[in-house]
Amino acid sequence: MSAIHVAHTGLFVAIGQPANPRYRAVRSFAARNGITFLLPEHVYDELTVDDSADPPPIDTAIEEGWAEIAEPIDDTDSFVSSAMDGVRRFIPNADDRPEDEIERTDTALAGVAAQSLDTGSASHADVYTTDVAAGRAVEAVFDREGYADAITYVNVFRLIEELLDRTGDPYAPFAGIGY
């Protein structure tokens, strides 16, 4: 069974810079399990906007070979577009802008997962996000399409906490103060 690992913006924000124990923990997790994180194009765009003194290290992860940008999403495919529509409806926009004007990363997660399942290039998709609503939406939509067993919503914070617990890092992973 082949699995793909679709990453949302929050994963590459949460791991910090390459010297950070969180970055190292996730990189080793990827190496140990033969994982390459796939980023929808919109996710890559969000991460590379010039808006932070410490830009997320996505290009470093790509150079190191444990992250890559996903193939463009073919939303003319009915399964792909139906998965994306499902997520779009599950998480409504708070403002009045037409939905198609907004490049949404939560729908792109569903699009990349659906495309891989549909073309048979993967039989399982793990979706890594910090947005609880996006994770629940993806699970609910694939469940409705009959793909409940083929999708897992991975909570990025739980993932990192568990990995750091195993390394015995003396600091609480997200305690805030002093970390």
Place this chain on the structure above:
Amino acid sequence: MSQTTNRDDGAIVGDLLSIAALLEKPQLAQLYAFLTREGESTVGELMDALDLPQGTAYTYVNRLVDAGLAEPTREEQPRTYVAREIDLTVTAAEGTRDYTITPMLVDAVGRRTTDDDIDTYIDRHGIAGLATALTYATARERGEVTHRTMADDLDISPLAAELILQALRPVVHEHLEIEVSGASASAVEDATNDA
């Protein structure tokens, strides 16, 4: 209006001013948040936990006591102090919106001394902006909004929204009981190993 009511009004304005002072001074906010979280503490415990010199710790504790935000619980040495609960709801003039100032907001402000993302966000958007961000951070942990919703509503970049939402997440979980959903590393590895 009765005499008592007038005194009550004065007390409310006094609370407002005390809380404003707390939000202006992150070290005071941090100390207040510590007392709220840990309960009864001595000045020595505050010095150790927050890495404050003795003189500074006494000054801050006295300021909290003077502002009515903390009180000594016993007179014998070493004295212990507890936080007085903050629960002040501010209603906008037209009465359509109100906001309750909570220890969670004070805690978030106090963390700017140790968290660069919170500090930068306050520099850009003020304490008021941080209060708004905290509302989004709570809603995101409850699965009601995403970082994208916040970015669109506030006209900031999705990356800026994600950074502050992550910085505020520990504050939200410290103060509110919200169930954490989603799988962790073991679930991914179990599936990989079964393959």
